[in-house]
Amino acid sequence: MFDYIIVGAGFAGSVMAERIATQLNKKVLVIEKRNHIGGNCYDYKDENNILIHKYGPHIFHTNSKSVWDYLSQFTDWEIYHHRVRAMVDGKKVTIPFNLNTLYEVFPTTLANKLENKLLEKFEYNAKVPILELKKSTDSDLQFLAQYIYEKIFLHYTAKQWKKNPEEIDEAVTARVPVFIGRDDRYFNDIYQAMPKEGYTKIFERMLNHPNIKLLLNTDYKEVAELRDDKFYLFGNEFKGKIIFTGMIDELFNYKFGELKYRSLQIKFETLETESFQEVATVNYPNNYDFTRITEFKKLHPVKNNKTVILKEYPEEFIIGKNTPYYPVFTDEEKEKYDRYKEYAANFKNIILLGRLAEYRYYDMDDIVERALEVYSSIIGG
Known part of the structure; x- marks a missing residue:
């Protein structure tokens, strides 16, 4: 058959x-x-005509024309550039951490000094893994690397993986590098869009x-x-x-034996407001059990007086209990x-x-x- x-x-x-x-x-x-x-x-789509991603946000981006062309057989696209903020010391700052972020978290004089040091050490628009930046011998860059490590990576990674950054494959931490440039988009791929x-x-x-x-x-x-x-x-x-x-x-x-995965407990909330946050996703590296909040109306705009947010709580994968997300x-x-x-x-x-x-x-x-x-x-x- x-x-x-x-x-x-x-x-x-x-x-x-x-x-x-x-x-x-x-x-x-x-x-x-x-x-x-x-x-x-x-x-x-929920009862308020808001398009919900049941298992967490999925943002399409690629540098592959062949992938883009293949999927375009099955959908029209809405151009969308994903921007993410992270709550750091009570303030929402741009991530991946870039030259703009320097001026959001440090006084102008210090930020300017650190920017010059970064541009002396790395090419403009370079993507530098945090663990590589931590190896710097310059005292100012050491200070910056430690700040970024503690405020952005350490506790987020501990929640997401239940490990410190050094304990997991470097390819994982390299997925969100320090960006030596001013492009504040989360992705830099040629094609970025959401299926219409x-x-x-x-x-x-x-x-x-x-x-x-x-x-x-x-x-x-x-x-x-x-x-x-x-x-x-x-x-x-x-x-x-x-x-x-x-x-x-x-x-x-x-x-x-069983292979290990990390899973997510996903909690949706419908709120009686048109908008909850300024961008689709805000990360919470510190002080909260959840890792990020996503607002779906920012991914798929629709006009109404309600909005839906999603909080993600990382947890161990247990067979028969939850969904395996990340090896x-x-x-x-x-x-x-x-x-x-x-x-x-x-x-x-x-x-x-x-x-x-x-x-x-x-x-x-x-x-x-x-x-x-x-x-x-x-x-x-």
């Missing part, structure tokens, strides 16, 4: 399903555990094809089974390819994942794709690009 089985209807699974169905004219079964498509990018009708509409159009059968509200283990090194669907051996986008440790029944990048977890990856190589018809299956952090554009690459190299090629 089917040539391919895809587990998961987020970006990884949906891109693969769309390509296989439209380009190869093959039959695809997409199995999704949740009662909706779109994975963590799922959004919906929301993300869910993208997935609906991707999966709307006669070659695609969608099973929602279905754990793949209800209809499929990995047994004796073979994959079974509805009790019969399945000899096609399986594209798995879920947790790799779950696929192999936690053979080498925990420690040497121990990487080593464990490598054992799963090596074991998975024994299954020639299983393709692992996505944040959970590959145990790595992907932005939306990254995973779309990765899925297109996998399609071209392994399937389409």
Whole structure:
């Protein structure tokens, strides 16, 4: 009945399903555990016509023209440049920390001195990881690095990951660098926009094809089974390819132990006011249990006298209790994942794709690009 089985209807699974169905004219079964498509990018309009991102804010940005062009088949865009503030010592300041931020937190004379030191040391518009800036031998830059580290990174990272910045992969802290420039946008990518009708509409159009059968509200283990090194669907051996986008440790029944993830407790509030904050997202690195507040009307503008905000409270991922969001990048977890990856190589018809299956952090554009690459190299090629 089917040539391919895809587990998961987020970006990884949906891109693969769309390509296989439209380009190869093959039959695809997409199995999704949740009662909706779109994975963590799922959004919906509430009773006040405000578009809500159910699993936290998703801001689209990319430097890849091929990714932009591909997704533009399924949506029109509203140009949007994300700007973020952080509450520091009772004042909202610009992040990523940049030359403008210097003048927001320090007296003008000191800010000017630090700006000159930074421009002597680094190129204009350079992005400097905080842990690299901390290695500076200049006493003024040491002071600045320690200030930024304590006020912006240390406590936010401790809440988000339950670790200090030095304990996690440097690629994580490098995602929000110190910016030696005056561009106060959170991202500097060429293409920055929000889908005009929301993300869910993208997935609906991707999966709307006669070659695609969608099973929602279905754990793949209800209809499929990995047994004796073979994959079974509805009790019969399945000899096609399986594209798995879920947790790799779950696929192999936690053979080498559970991989660690961080999760989020998400709390929505509907407020009787037109506007709550000046930008879509304000980070709270210190003094609060939550890490940030997002106001959705700033992402998808709509006129009414109410607004919806979202507070994010990081927590440990517990199987069956909450949602796995972020792989925990420690040497121990990487080593464990490598054992799963090596074991998975024994299954020639299983393709692992996505944040959970590959145990790595992907932005939306990254995973779309990765899925297109996998399609071209392994399937389409």
